[in-house]
Amino acid sequence: MTLEQMGKEYLRQAEEIKGVIERVSALKKGVCGIELYEINSKLTILREMERDTRLIGQSLVGYYDNKSNKKLYHHHTLN
Numbered sequence: 001m002t003l004e005q006m007g008k009e010y011l012r013q014a015e016e017i018k019g020v021i022e023r024v025s026a027l028k029k030g031v032c033g034i035e036l037y038e039i040n041s042k043l044t045i046l047r048e049m050e051r052d053t054r055l056i057g058q059s060l061v062g063y064y065d066n067k068s069n070k071k072l073y074h075h076h077t078l079n
Contacts, residue, residue, distance in 0.1 A: 007060025014054040
């Protein structure tokens with residue numbers, strides 16, 4: 001599996017997580033108290049998972065892109 005293929009798989013999984021977020025968000029209607037708190041906590045985790053998965057996928061898909069202006073490393077100096 002190439003990095004690009006792996007990146008596309010990450011992006012596909014990020015889309016699946018978006019679907020889960022939509023389904024869990026729909027559960028918020030008509031609930032209150034601790035149930036609402038638990039749903040919101042779950043949504044926070046799912047949104048972070050989606051974001052991380054999407055960012056990793058984008059990085060892998062564009063890893064060998066020569067047009068990228070991203071630095072692959074950071075130069076650190078000690079003073």
